[in-house]
Amino acid sequence: MADSEQPMMQSGRKCVPHGEGGAGCAVLVVGSIALDSVQTPFGAVQEVLGGAAVYAAAAASFYAPVRMVGVVGTDFPREHLQQLQQWDIDISGIEVREGETFRWSGYYEYDLNQAHTISTHLNVFEGFRPELPRSYRATPYVFLANIDPELQLAVLDQVEQPRLSVCDTMDFWISGKRGALLEVLGRVDVALMNDAEARQLCDTPNLVQAGRRILEMGPRAVVLKKGEHGAAMFTGNGHFAAPAYPLAGVKDPTGAGDSFAGGLVGYLAYTDDFSDENLRKAIICGSVVAAFNVEDFSLERLARVSSDEIVERYRELRAITDFGSM
Amino acid sequence: MADSEQPMMQSGRKCVPHGEGGAGCAVLVVGSIALDSVQTPFGAVQEVLGGAAVYAAAAASFYAPVRMVGVVGTDFPREHLQQLQQWDIDISGIEVREGETFRWSGYYEYDLNQAHTISTHLNVFEGFRPELPRSYRATPYVFLANIDPELQLAVLDQVEQPRLSVCDTMDFWISGKRGALLEVLGRVDVALMNDAEARQLCDTPNLVQAGRRILEMGPRAVVLKKGEHGAAMFTGNGHFAAPAYPLAGVKDPTGAGDSFAGGLVGYLAYTDDFSDENLRKAIICGSVVAAFNVEDFSLERLARVSSDEIVERYRELRAITDFGSM
Numbered sequence: 190m191a192d193s194e195q196p197m198m199q200s201g202r203k204c205v206p207h208g209e210g211g212a213g214c215a216v217l218v219v220g221s222i223a224l225d226s227v228q229t230p231f232g233a234v235q236e237v238l239g240g241a242a243v244y245a246a247a248a249a250s251f252y253a254p255v256r257m258v259g260v261v262g263t264d265f266p267r268e269h270l271q272q273l274q275q276w277d278i279d280i281s282g283i284e285v286r287e288g289e290t291f292r293w294s295g296y297y298e299y300d301l302n303q304a305h306t307i308s309t310h311l312n313v314f315e316g317f318r319p320e321l322p323r324s325y326r327a328t329p330y331v332f333l334a335n336i337d338p339e340l341q342l343a344v345l346d347q348v349e350q351p352r353l354s355v356c357d358t359m360d361f362w363i364s365g366k367r368g369a370l371l372e373v374l375g376r377v378d379v380a381l382m383n384d385a386e387a388r389q390l391c392d393t394p395n396l397v398q399a400g401r402r403i404l405e406m407g408p409r410a411v412v413l414k415k416g417e418h419g420a421a422m423f424t425g426n427g428h429f430a431a432p433a434y435p436l437a438g439v440k441d442p443t444g445a446g447d448s449f450a451g452g453l454v455g456y457l458a459y460t461d462d463f464s465d466e467n468l469r470k471a472i473i474c475g476s477v478v479a480a481f482n483v484e485d486f487s488l489e490r491l492a493r494v495s496s497d498e499i500v501e502r503y504r505e506l507r508a509i510t511d512f513g514s515m
Numbered sequence: 516m517a518d519s520e521q522p523m524m525q526s527g528r529k530c531v532p533h534g535e536g537g538a539g540c541a542v543l544v545v546g547s548i549a550l551d552s553v554q555t556p557f558g559a560v561q562e563v564l565g566g567a568a569v570y571a572a573a574a575a576s577f578y579a580p581v582r583m584v585g586v587v588g589t590d591f592p593r594e595h596l597q598q599l600q601q602w603d604i605d606i607s608g609i610e611v612r613e614g615e616t617f618r619w620s621g622y623y624e625y626d627l628n629q630a631h632t633i634s635t636h637l638n639v640f641e642g643f644r645p646e647l648p649r650s651y652r653a654t655p656y657v658f659l660a661n662i663d664p665e666l667q668l669a670v671l672d673q674v675e676q677p678r679l680s681v682c683d684t685m686d687f688w689i690s691g692k693r694g695a696l697l698e699v700l701g702r703v704d705v706a707l708m709n710d711a712e713a714r715q716l717c718d719t720p721n722l723v724q725a726g727r728r729i730l731e732m733g734p735r736a737v738v739l740k741k742g743e744h745g746a747a748m749f750t751g752n753g754h755f756a757a758p759a760y761p762l763a764g765v766k767d768p769t770g771a772g773d774s775f776a777g778g779l780v781g782y783l784a785y786t787d788d789f790s791d792e793n794l795r796k797a798i799i800c801g802s803v804v805a806a807f808n809v810e811d812f813s814l815e816r817l818a819r820v821s822s823d824e825i826v827e828r829y830r831e832l833r834a835i836t837d838f839g840s841m
Contacts (some may be wrong), residue, residue: 206841299720300720301720301721302720394625394626394627394628395627395762395763395765396743397761397762397763398763401763415744417722417744418741418744419744419756421744421761427763427834427835428835428836429835429836430745430758430759430761430835430836431838432758433756434754435723435747435754435756436721436723437721437723437724437727439721455759465840466838469837469838469839470838470839470841471836472838473841474594474841500841503840503841504840504841507838507840508753509753509754509755510755510756510757510836510838511790511795512757512792512795512796512798512799512833512836513754513795513796514829514830514833515796515800515826515829515830
C-alpha cells in the first residue's frame, strides 16, 4: 500500500535505552492481519485490530523500525493502517485485496490460558502469498509469524541474507505440514513456539528434552513461550529461564505470544547483537511488552505504553529474579 | 522410638557452604511416613520408603539436624529407620504402633506432572495424633507437612514459640477442612502449596492474585510450587520468581514438593535468617534438592547426593537466570 503520509512518531514511545547509539536495524514482520471479536470475563470487543503480524509489529516498533507484509480486505478500516504508521511501521508491504479481511472470533473463560475459537474466516488471507516489496528485501531482521510454513519458506526465498531470522509456528502446522516446518527450522536462526507445541513437535512431555531436540533441527536458539510461567531459551551454550512479569490484572491474553516475539526481535534489531547475553535481554524485553499487551483488549494498552514504563518493568524483572550466592 | 544408636553422618553429605559458621538450628518435621509402590514410564518400585515427612526430613538434613514426628506400623523395615538416623535425623518422635504402615500406590503416565492414585491405605496413620517428645518442644524451626490441618494446629499448640513455622497442605483439606486450614494459615510464618491448590483456595485462576490473597490470610511469606515451572514467592516486600532446575531425565516425581519444602526449611534453619533475601536463597536450595530427588525412585538419589553437587546446581541456577540491564 503506497501512502503519502509520513510516519508520525509518538513522543516517548520508542524505547531506546542506549540512546541513539542503538544500531536501529529494521525488522520485517510477515503474518496475519485480522479483525478480532473477543470475549473474556472482563469484557468483550467486536472486530478490533488484531492478527499475529499486527501484535508482533506493534511490539517490535518500541525498539526498531518495522516493515510489515500481510493482506487485508477492502473493508479494513483506514484508521488501523494510520495507527500502524504512527508506530513507525512501514505498511507498503500490506496488500489490499478485494474482499473481506481475515476475521477471528473467540472467547476465554475463567482460565485465561485457554482460547476457545468460535469462528475463523480466512477471507482474503486464504489466498495470501507474501510478496516482498523490493525495498524490503535487504531487511536485516526477519520475523516469520505463525503462518503456513510453506509461506514462511517463500519469504526466506525472497530476503537477501538477513542477519537474523526468527520463526513462530502452531500445532496446526506441526501436525499438518511437518515436512515444510522442519525445513523452516533448518533455515532460521531462532525458533519460537509455546511449550505445548514443543512437546507436540518432539513427542515428549519433557520441555528440556524438547528444547534440546529442536536445537538439533537447526536453529542456533530455541525460545519456548510458557505464558504465565515465562519463557525458556536453549542454545549451544546453555539454558536460560525467564520469568513472566507477575500480573494480577490480565484482561485479554490475545496476542501475548506475538507481542512477546515482536518485542524480542525488535530489541535484537535495535541492538544488532545476537550473542547469548543479548538474546537473554531480548527475551526479557519481549516479556515486558507482552505483559503490557494483555492488560487490555486489542492493541489498546500497547498504544499507551511509554518507554519509561518498559524500562521500569524490565528493572522490576531483574529484581524479581535476583538471588544471592549460597 | 528410643534408639541407642548414634547418628552417623555421611561424609560429604552435609551442605554447609558457610562452614561451621551456620547457626545450625534444628528443624522439626511432622507428617506422613509411608511405604510407596510407584510406577512411571521409567520403572516401578514396590513398598519403598516414602511419605511427605520422610522426603522433607531427608531434604532438610542436607543443611540442618532434623527431628521427625510420625507414625509407622510394626511392619516398618528397621533399615529405613537406620537410614534416617544416618542422615542426622532424630527419630525419637516416630511412634511405632501395632498394625501396618501407611501405604500409597500410584502411577505416572507419559505426563509426569500428574500422579494417579491406585490405592491409599492409611492403616496406623489413620489414628495419628502427633505427640511431641519433650526434647522436641523448643525446636526453633517447624515444618508441618501436608496432613489434616487440625493435626497441624495440635503441633503448633505443642511447640514453644518457634522462630519460624512453615506449613504445606493439599486440595483435600482446602475443600474439606477449610476452617482449620485458615486457622493454620493465620498462625504459620510461611505457607507453601502448589499452584493448583493456591488457585483452588482463592477461587481465582490468577496466581499473582492468589499469592497476594494467601498473604492476607496471615503468613509473612507465601511460596507457590509450580513443578517444572519453578516456584514463586510473595511477601510484603514483593515478588520472587524462581526457576526449576532444567532436568531432561525425571524418573519419578514422587516427593518433589516435599523435598523442595525440606530443603527450603533446612537452609533457613542452617542460616537462622528469614529475611526476604535469605528466603530467596532457601527457595533455590529447595529447588536444587527437589531436582535431585526426582532423578530416581524413592530416596535413592537423595541418598547419594553430595554437598558439592548441591553447591554446583545452585551455581548453575544463578547462571541460568542471569540477565543484564537493558
